[in-house]
């Protein structure tokens with residue numbers, strides 16, 4: 078049986094002052110992460126305080142949208158439609174928890190090249206997900 082990922086209903090994210098710029102960018106089709114100008118480390122999800130050195134000197138950085146699947150899991154039970162959650166490592170080196178979409182769920186593999194796609198949410202800004210290249 079094929080297990081093509083279907084679009085599922087995604088609850089609207091709730092932007093706050095720390096993440097407003099992130100969601101504004103998402104609405105424009107751009108994925109942002111944070112770079113710390115004190116220690117140089119990248120992080121995602123975006124936070125006001127660097128999780129590596131606790132500096133507040135962080136800046137928004139646009140992602141190219143290219144990445145690789147680091148690990149994944151296909152959820153088939155307890156969800157209206159099966160879907161894949163994954164850690165994707167972006168070309169820039171930061172890893173994010175996301176979904177793999179627009180593909181056969183049975184053909185997802187670790188190390189696979191993926192590209193950024195935005196999926197609509199239920200009345201909120203779109204969320205960044207990834208599809209096989």
Ligand SMILES: [Zn+2]
Nearest residue numbers: 113116127130
């Ligand atoms: Zn830092």
